[in-house]
Amino acid sequence: MKRLDTLQALPGDAAFDLLVVGAGGAGLAAALFAALRGASVLLVEATGHVGGTTALSAGTSWIPGTRQGAQVNPGDTLAEAARYLDNAIGDRADRALREVLLAEGAATVDELEAQTEMKFRAYPRHPDYISDLGGSTLAGRALEPLPFDGRRLGALFALLRPPIPEFTVLGGMMVDRTDINHLLGMTKSWASFRHAVALLARHARDRLGHPRGTRLVMGNAHVARLLYSLAQREEVTLALDTRLVELERGATGVDAAVLVQGGERRRVRVRGGVVLASGGFNRHPERRRALLPGIDIGWCPGAPGHTGEAHAPAEAVGARYGEGAMSPAFWAPVSRRVRPDGSIAVFPHFVMDRAKPGVLAVDQAGERFVNESTSYHLFGLAMQRAGAVPAFLVCDAAALRKYGLGMVRPGGRGLAPFLADGYLVRGETLADLARALAIDPARLAATVERFNAHAEAGHDPDFHRGETAYQRNLGDPAWPGPNPSLGPLAQGPFYAVRLYPGDIGAAQGFATDADARVLDASGTPIPGLYAVGNDMHSAMGGVYMAPGITIGPGLVFARQAARHAAARVPASGKP
Template sequence: MAFDETVDWVVIGSGAGSMTSALVMRTAGKSVLILEKSAFIGGTTAKSGGVIWVPNNRFMKADGEQDSVEAGITYLDAACEDLPGSGHDKRLAYVNQAYRMIDFLVDSGVELERGSAFWPDYYDELPGGCKTSRTVVAKPFDKKELGKWAKRLRKGFLEVPVKLDDGMKLAYERLDPAVAKAKRRLILKTIWSRLTGKQFVTAGAALQGRMLKASLAAGVELRTATAVSELVAENGAVTGVVAGGRRIGARLGVLVNAGGFAQNQAMRDTHMPGTQASWSLANEGDMGELHTEMARVGGVLAQMDQMVGYQTTLSPGWERAYITPPAQSLTGKPHAILVDQSGVRYMNEGGSYELFCQTMIERNRTVPAVPSWAILDRTYVERYQVAQTFIDKAVPKGWVEAGYLHMADTIEQLATSIGTDPATLSATVDRWNGFVAQGRDEDFHRGERAYDTWLGDPYHGPVAALGAIERGPFYAVPVVPGDVSTYGGAVTDVYGRVTDATGTPILGLYATGVSSASVMGGVYPGAGSSIGPSMTFGYVAAKHAAGLDNQV
């Protein structure tokens, strides 16, 4: 059947990998059409921290640090599982191409920088692990530079003129007068920027704003509110799509970067029972339709039981929040632990958020652990926030009444309040306090990784992640296994091509991001381990389709 229109490269979804691929194609002189089903550009990436994990990147070198492809692949091979869509060759393609992708974007005018000088890999103790930082982020961006497209950029979580690294330090405003002063300056800077007609965003919105600006300047066509309903397959090859009632041909191929299925509860019940769409940070369009379409035309889905877990605490009003209250560092700070509903501690609370949630779900199969309880003492609430709120001087209205926050003068009374055996919880806290006194967590080794130190408190010593739970009153809040998105999708090869059941590439069909089975094999090795692969394999796929480079 004839197409209503034809372009060289059709991209489904407007995440960072989509626009990376589009820029490659435009550099090759090819026409590009990005189709986004929502009203906004940027996908879940725009709501996220926008961090890109890249070994051997140019910013590390600029800081005088040594890293290499060899160190990167050594680390990934040590940390990751071999699963469909993930193996040594695929991981090697990633570390070989990720730093080149960053170089390409910088050369294309996308302003990036190092995420932090200290943001360690999540398993930094493994061979090849990095104890400083392999992270890359976008510089803060004035979205007014987008003109009429500014209103179409999906809202971020940190829309102020501050670097992401500096923004994260604001949590320590009570511990460091310099941070408190910086916060006051930021408030004034934000007010001034708005008065002068600027609207700065940082984190994921800055990345997507800069990618959108570069894409528009390069001549990429983007259409919002245009859902793809069908992949057009002819004689075993994908030749186009049906979107908005129109048949659109793709001479060089179709790239699927349409997100995962985090908001599709039926698919979650099938592939990852016990998890909830309502706890996800993913955008409302994360429904998995293109997973189904890729399978219909012969693609194989894998790692569908995996998600990028991101623990959250459901404080009253969370249903109306743009971002569910994060709890990544809630129990990674001193003076806090996590226990299951029997009152037993069962993990290193300072580790990877993906592993944190995976461990919680696995624990729940034998002992009720969803939700689990964060146990805190008075010292904790005087120093750190709970659900992004200081509660030592005033507890938010409704927190106690709704059964969210539990307070008690003793650990035994707190246990009774949360329905846990008092003797068990008391013994758990006593055991923890004993570990703190000796400076070593003998059960789960919290505080022994550089990453545990990052999640801990730089103003606390001698071990940044360890602190006794001994000052009353004592507090408990529930923690559940939320997520950033799902982690499974179509199996792809080293060029980003979707493969069938025999391992043969389906001509004309590529996938990246969480529309594809993760190159990381069910593990999250460092901050930016989903955005990094999305952008890298978007870059690789476009080069392959355009015939620019067949070496990975």
């Protein structure tokens, strides 16, 4: 891979087989699949880092029917996956898109594993989110990237978007769920002790020569593996801090683009087409006001490059947004805190706290409004429907020590800074906590009393918490009560953090066909224009029905786009 430090290095008649706009997970994959087919690729990224929100995520890819999935769930079938998709999505998205996901998913993974550095595994238990729907499964469809040694990237390591600092420990050490379990259990088993000591020793060595840990997991591992694979391909040219400002449509379709880098402006010709993979509309001020009214941009934990700036040039050549999605965005409850450097930490509450025993969520009236163990997407939507903004995630002292709360780590130590800046609110009694949160003490006490009675019985008739396999999986498997997701708030002091509905990605984007070709107002594909990742209208119809339903389709449709675009390149233009 070649680095293009300045657009001035491009000749005036520069031409590439493919222009990929955006170097997040889907854009990197599109560039890689095109390079595997011998196409010359110019990959441009509007920020100074690669990886987008994929680099900040868990890095899971939902792709049924793979060899890796069969190792943990040999009984699963594509027919069952199709049934689940039909039940979950219905007519919110074109059925042809999910048919491609099922038909091409395994081949996508196989090609990556055979020809690149991408390596996957299926976690032994990773349920679909709506696990009470027909066709759902408890494991085998969600793939995770294997950890990656960032030192192999050499100088490219600095280009990789770092993870959210609050998702790391000890000054930049990344940990996944396996690591967390070993760290928490290092005094309880020899295996956990050895695993934890090896992690800590590796991180200590890393900090001697690197600004953060180089053992990469989750989304950072996914992106690093794509980047390392691209680094081996001479067909690819990477330009950072470079924006798309114009597309040109000629007799054969989109055949040129205008790029801007600093004060430099360059026109490049494209033979096969342009792939939009810029991350979606989320940080575009006007589109945000129109599609996400009332949702503060400060609640979005996504990467900074998702400005939607590349969408206007696409619309100028006829592209249109899709319609009918469950929601224009995907959601998670988030909490916010000012970091020492003045930046704002936006922390998504995915799995670590809200579904654990001794934790519940209330609105500003002190009443429950949601099943706390539902998916983060449905939790965020429930907050908006109930007007619970902010909401409060409340726990007792025992739950705080065991599970942590948001950015507060398990163990119950080091609370002073969180209490001092107001991120964490404490009350010696529930009444004290209620007054600190400006909630009616009697109403909060009544809510907790009712919740505690249901927790003791192990059944939640109000919101049915912990009744599905997915919800119980989020609970505490070591909990001695009848429901691993339900436990009373019994031991003071009591704590709370404020929650806001955070948009974690765009679900509404450009309408496409099964080859990821962007459609115009008549439903006709625009030759030479493709959209993948969150620039593409969600193949899931805005339904977050499983882990990895953005990254998985991002890979599959990146391959579809790359194959189709590479086939458009005239034979005389191919290497």
